[in-house]
Amino acid sequence: MSPTSPKLTSPEDTRIPRRTRYVSSYTELSRQVQDAGLLRRRYGYYWTKIITTVAAFAGIWVAFGFLGNSWFQLLLAAGLGAVLAQISFLGHDSAHRQIFTSHRWNDWMSRVLSGLFAGLSHGWWMNKHSRHHANPNKEGADPDIGPSAFAFTPAIAQSRRGLAARLTRWQGYFFPLILLVGLALHIASVRTLVHRKQLKHRWWEVAFITGRFGGYITVLFLVLPPGKAAAFVGVQMALFGLLLGGTFTTNHVGMPIVPPDMKIDFMRRQVLMSRNITGGRFTTFAMGGLNYQVEHHLFPNMPRPNLRKAQSLVREHCAKHDIRYTETSFFGAYRAIIRYLNTVEHATMDPFRCPLVAQYRT
Structure with missing residues (x-):
């Protein structure tokens, strides 16, 4: 099983097409977010x-x-x-x-x-x-x-x-x-x-x-x-x-690049290409809440103050389905960005296998 493949918890799961399992994965997370009231207006x-x-x-x-x-x-x-x-x-x-x-x-x-x-x-x-x-x-x-x-x-x-x-x-x-x-x-x-x-x-x-x-x-x-x-x-x-x-x-520079002919399900497309920035309330204020970039890309209409509350749900869901969730400090992100820009011509085009970003995974 590849590092990005979902976990199979029962024999019945093997009969479900992979694409259907991926769509169901996002539907499951979306239902949790809605049940928590995180899409309500603030x-x-x-x-x-x-x-x-x-x-x-x-x-x-x-x-x-x-x-x-x-x-x-x-x-x-x-x-x-x-x-x-x-x-x-x-x-x-x-x-x-x-x-x-x-x-x-x-x-x-x-x-x-x-x-x-x-x-x-x-x-x-x-x-x-x-x-x-x-x-x-x-x-x-x-x-x-x-x-x-x-x-x-x-x-x-x-x-x-x-x-x-x-x-x-x-x-x-x-x-x-x-x-x-x-x-x-x-x-x-x-x-x-x-x-x-x-x-x-x-x-x-x-x-x-x-x-x-x-x-x-x-x-x-x-x-x-x-x-x-x-x-x-x-x-x-x-x-x-x-x-x-x-x-x-x-939020995105230095994260994997997707080839023009590659198709990826919505959940992985948004999570694997996005990077969260740590730093607390000051960082959240200075970045307009976009330090929670993974959550924002998964739920773009979620009110800004709810993104922090959604993070634990998203993290747990990504861990459950073996989806890499990237988070680092502001300076850690810039180190990765500078290194990526200076070596971009040799960068991998496989979003499921990117050595550069692996060191910043939570």
Whole structure:
């Protein structure tokens, strides 16, 4: 029996097709989660989170006006970057239908939080992120591991030539470029709004993002000289990118890559390609609850505060069915990521056999 095969507890199990057993495995876990009430909405939590985060956003701009022309504004810029990351996490939760039972309320909450506050396109994010959730780390299907400044898959690394190929062998040490993730997200959002004419509620998103950027730049240059205004934007964008990029990269980069022609059942597809991050309440806050990435991928509409409660059920279920469950520290994840990026052209394409991630299994 392979390490990833389910345990057979009775002779009758051998007559059940493997695919049926795998589907039944997820159904069993899903029933446990529902019985525990972990899919119920958490209105008190989310309304408190939304109100306090928006209040912090407003408070930063009030302090900005009182502080005036000062280099201490860079402290507020860092605070703004952190608050915008929290707003983006709330937009992410709402896009996943975690906040309200109404799809319409969730869509518009995400659209307002993402566009009007964070300056990101809800429509662009939904398209990209939905494809990622459907096929995490699957080559040719997951946009998060497609061609970019980094080669995330062996095929991309092996296709590079000349200087690009030589740099790929050291690309892990260029990972501080993650500070530019915030800028890249804004550029992708604007490009989508310009080129995708059929995007749902496109003009609302154009109005939100145009108003947001216009107001942001206007206020900065009314209070600060150009040099300080540019420094403010730089600090804010760098911390925003670090918090968002640091969250999403630790969840999947360095985990097994799925070949384009391989089919894997839902349970294993979500668990084997995801990595949880330890660290307690501070880590949960800083990562918007996405440190429980395995649980989030299995139940994407589960309210954020319930992910921690679901972890014990998921762990026990994975152990029962011999499904590898990966969890490590934040720094442990980055060690694995850097090592993977520097050796990606030789990485295994078998998600059931990955020596690199084996050392981080619980």
